[in-house]
Amino acid sequence: MIRVEGLTKDYGLRRAIEDLTFDAQKGEILGFLGPNGAGKTTTMRILTGYMPPTSGTAQVAGFDVVDQSLEVRRRVGYMPETVPLYPDMTVFDYLKFMADLRQVANAEDRVDELLERLGLLDRAESYIANLSKGMRQRVGLAQALVHSPEVLILDEPTIGLDPAQIIEVRNLIKELGKDHTILLSTHILSEAQQVCNRVMIINRGRIVAEDTPERLQDRLTGSRRVSVQVGGDGDGLASVVASVPGVARLTEKEDGRLEFETVPGMDPRAEVARAIIQAGYDLLEMRPYGVSLEEIFLQLTRDEPTPPQPAEEEMLDESMSDMKDLNLKS
Amino acid sequence: MINVWTIAKREYRLYFSSPVAYMLAFFLFLVLGFFFSYSVQIASSAMGMQQGYVPGVDITMQPMAVMLVLLTPALTTRLLAEERRLGTIELLMTAPVRDWELVVGKWLGAFMLLLTYLAVSLIYPMILNQLISPGVDQGPLLTGYLGLILLSAATVAVGVFVSSLFSNQIAAFAATMGVVIFLWWIIGVIGQVAGQTGGATELARYLDYSGHFYENLLRGVVDLRDVVYYLSVTALSLFLSAMSIEVRRWG
Structure with a gap:
């Protein structure tokens, strides 16, 4: 048309x-x-x-x-x-x-x-x-x-x-x-x-x-982001989850709640769930959440990439290479 | 062609749904009525009788010509300048309408309003016809109105062109007024001042906007040159207006 x-x-x-x-x-x-x-x-x-x-x-x-x-x-x-x-x-x-x-x-x-x-x-x-x-x-x-x-x-x-x-x-x-x-x-x-x-x-x-x-x-994220919520006391949860292979960039949000990203190409969600339950926590929620289009948009339309913060270096590099990839395809 | 009519109809109606048409009619007929009654009074006065003065049809046609020229800017300024200001020109230019259809439609809408005024103004010769014997001279009446129609067509076209150049209505109005005054009063004077020096005078006389009306058409003479003159001004102005829109597409 x-x-x-x-x-x-x-x-x-x-x-x-x-x-x-x-x-x-x-x-x-x-x-x-x-x-x-x-x-x-x-x-x-x-x-x-x-x-x-x-x-x-x-x-x-x-x-x-x-x-x-x-x-x-x-x-x-x-x-x-x-x-x-x-x-x-x-x-x-x-x-x-x-x-x-x-x-x-x-x-x-x-x-x-x-x-x-x-x-x-x-x-x-x-x-x-x-x-x-x-x-x-x-x-x-x-x-x-x-x-x-x-x-x-x-x-x-x-x-x-x-x-x-x-x-x-x-x-x-x-x-x-x-x-x-x-x-x-x-x-x-x-x-x-x-x-x-x-x-x-x-x-x-x-x-x-x-x-x-x-x-x-x-295409832009490559890795997944997962949010986990357990009931009651969440002490030590972070170390349990972090020990599962394939989990990267774990952040604790509040007591009993954390978010992590998966290493590209791996899906450790089943193991993470098992590990949490075996460690005796009550798993209430585990859900993936995407990068919003908003973030993609900002990445793509940013005039000049601001110097990456040390902690975010890896992620920015990834998205930059994805961006080049997209340019070639479009 | 149907697009021309669609656009013209909208413009014509819009004059009547705003005060414009009525305000202009008020001024126009105030002035014409004044000249008419004044002339009739003089003719019926003792002095008029003595001198054998009989008013002709030109008592209203002459001021009518001046009034048409002066009122036209108020009618035409809006036509394209406002479309540009409102942004509605974008809709017209993306509708399946050719640029010349748009321009001619706008011109026709304003021209039809002037034709309406002209039709109403026929009441003066009709009254005069009852007052004098053996009635009005129909030759000058016909050619005079032919002249007024041609003059309106050309002046409105000039107004459309000036309007196509502006998006600010006040600027468009002032510019149209300037152009019209130049055409009506100044070109003729330049012709006279240039004097008897051959070619230049000839040219100035040919370009004299008012001369073509006053010297022949108002006196009952139809010279093809005058008709061609007004028609050329109309055609040229409309052509330039269409060009002006076309040029803006490339901006």
Whole structure:
């Protein structure tokens, strides 16, 4: 549905994106993750036919964004970051106007349908100037959906919403993902984790990692992290666990609770459980926990790696080598 | 083409859902009404009778031309400058609408409002027709209105172009006003000052924005050169506006 090859865009002397290559399949929700100014909006603007790239090609729904711009624009629904709307129009009139611009048949019926779907029916005659931020966001989404596009491009769709609205919009996006190919950008990591099938991390105009949110975690961590909780007195627990081969970097959190990492390639969890029970402790809980996408993100988008603390040296080295690995693959 | 109509319709409606259309109509018809009643009063006064003064259709058409030129900046400033300020231009530029369709649609919306004013202003010649015998001279009436229509088309197009250059409405308004005043009053004066020195005068006279209206169309003469002049200004301005949008895509 979306196929991008070697996409580069310069604003004067500043290079906004450099040699981006990626694709998105039909029915996929692709997340575009990166700090502000990383080139997300630029990429989206190129894909929507707003501006041409400096070099490279991009195809959306089988059409080239430069040579067949109008065909692309017919098939793409776009919600820009700022959700631009006309404050002096009513919700209905605005959506009707956008539907007419896209030459939707039975525009009024279609607008009514969308108003109902997005819970805007009672606001149809309100002026956009009087809408709350959340409502505006919904109008922006309705506008992007009005012509039932094959591809939806949403630039920071949940920015500036309250938590309830964020959940609402995320659910909506997930639901839309069933019928549309969606490219959405965000700098909220948990959002990408929850909503997207696949995540691309972009920094300074380059893709630094690309995978499913889960695999991205696995590949970057290599080792597992495990948390252990025993009942009652936890004296001596640390030495019991540390004696099991395959356990590394053990940290005691509080009484009866500790966390450890496994040596890459080994899974000592069964032995650890046995050792704890044999030593007479009441094992209440043992669960793996992943490195959050947040940490990966920070690792990948850090401008310059800060000098590692002695204790963390090993871990940072590992992740750095993993990072190079990812660069090669993407 | 249907896109042009969609955009024009929105603009036209928007003038009426804000005070703009009514405010401008108020000023326009205040001025026209003043000139009209003043002329009729003079004609019916003792002195007017004595001198045999009969008001013609130009008593409203002449101030109408000036008013159209002065009011146009208030109409056109918003057209593209506001889209740029609100960011809605991004939606228009990613909708399946060609740049020229966008520009022509904007132009048509404002032009239609001026056509509405022109249609309403026909009431003055109609009243005058009842007052004088044997009625108004229909030749100058027709060519005069043809002139006013052409003048509106060209002035609105110039306004659209200036609007396409700005995102600040106040700057766009001031610039449009400046351009319009230059075209209407200053080019003609330059032509006169340049005097009788051959080619330059000829050029200045051809470029004289008001001259094409005053010298022929208002007097009942249709010269193809005047028609071509206003149509070229319209076409050129719209072309430049479309270019201005296109250029910004590459920014």
